[in-house]
């Protein structure tokens with residue numbers, strides 16, 4: 001995959017899947033800006049924003065586009081998790097996770113679309129999750145946000161097809177990122193929990209951030225020029241087996 005001349009914004013690009021994506025696109029020739037609460041590691045370029053705040057998103061997208069000299073690819077990846085049933089999470093937590101995972105994606109897309117319309121190779125790739133369709137226990141709130149992301153992906157693909165903008169999503173299974181590391185670190189025996197988590201995957205291992213990044217890069221690339229509205233599972237067989 002070749003990204004020379006391609007200008008990309010990756011949200012949540014300071015960690016995990018977003019960071020792996022920013023690194024891969026950069027290695028393959030793209031110019032990348034990471035939109036995140038935190039700065040990405042050097043030498044990646046970053047713009048600071050909280051996707052829950054429209055003014056901060058608009059300013060960050062404007063700053064990133066100025067730095068990049070335009071925009072061809074948006075990777076909408078910033079997201080947070082939540083565990084529990086509908087009885088476990090209160091309204092404030094429901095609102096907060098929707099603010100980040102769904103409304104954040106809408107805000108970033110809204111600010112980016114006018115720039116993407118001017119591109120010859122425009123693509124949006126949203127990071128969804130296997131949780132959108134898998135019916136996972138103890139993930140009611142998180143799954144609801146990702147179900148919304150998958151529907152949003154399809155609707156945006158329809159709306160922006162004639163603008164020449166493809167919109168797709170990746171649906172990772174359990175991916176070995178700092179987020180999962182934090183969940184494991186909160187248990188009594190993180191190493192035993194990690195082994196148990198891996199054993200529950202059909203493939204016997206977690207997906208790597210780099211494997212998800214490769215799928216995102218493919219969907220963002222001209223190689224996927226006839227693909228829009230699609231959800232690509234990157235889950236070691238979890239959805240299909």
Ligand code: NAD
Pocket residue numbers: 011012013014015016017018035036037038049050051052077078079080081100104127128129130171172173174175176177178179180
């Ligand atoms: P991560 O915690 O390693 O990285 C998430 C990044 O998003 C962080 O850099 C964080 O600062 C940023 N972020 C969070 N809230 C933000 C906000 N309000 N504004 C701006 N940036 C914000 O997590 P990850 O595992 O790499 O997750 C990335 C995406 O992948 C998320 O959308 C997540 O739902 C999705 N996902 C992860 C897994 C997994 O198992 N790790 C599985 C399926 C889907």
